[in-house]
Amino acid sequence: MDTWTVVKFKDENSVEAVPSDWILDNQCYWPPYTADKIKSSIIEHEAHHGHCLILRQLSTEVFRNSTFDNYLQPRTKSRKADFTSDLNSDDGAETIKRKVHKRREVSVTKNIGVYTAVTSDSNTASSDNTDCTCCGIYNKNGELLKGILQQQNLIRYAITDILAKIMILQTKQLTTTVDEGVSLYNIFHFPLKNKNELLEVESFLEKDDNLASAVNEVSKLGGNSTYAFIRRSLSSLVTNELAAQYSCFGAKKENIW
Structure with missing residues (x-):
């Protein structure tokens, strides 16, 4: 079962909740990540890999009731301890001793050697993480x-x-x-010779599919001009005798096209 333990670091005099298996004697494995990545690793109880982490020195102070089976409780405890300097008190205690934080100057050169790099072969110091x-x-x-x-x-x-x-x-x-369908010329005998044959063709063309197929087939006759196309089309569709019985306006008692 994953557990977290509240520990106190000597180097910064700070308190933090960390996965219990990160603790080794009086030291704590610490990943060389950014602050956000370290926080995520702690919450997710990420398993440590000792050969690529650094060790931080822990305080020799031993706290009671500092190990928990969820992250929220030790996190609350660590924040309380960081503020009150009292980790051993129960959560229900009403009296809180407030800790006065003193401003201290941090010496860069002094703290350079605080962290000790741990390799898989030995505990020799190393400042190069590229390997x-x-x-x-x-x-x-x-x-x-x-x-x-x-x-x-x-x-x-x-x-x-x-x-x-x-x-x-x-x-x-x-x-x-183009859905040409059945050829118009294979159904009827052209040119048409009388009115009855013309009526049969008109009945056939009442269906949209038949009309589209007929228009596509007749349009292939072509012509150099509109007049040439009409003359060529009519000559192949009706005889001169039948055409003479019709006119565009029904003049002289002729039938209207």
């Missing part, structure tokens, strides 16, 4: 992530290209495919 195994793992993960992102980009470009080609094919199919 840290964790750093190597992070670099490897970064390269893997970069490769995955590159593959995703290639896949996205390929899919986009395929979709574009499909759209082009669909557009061509819609513009070039």
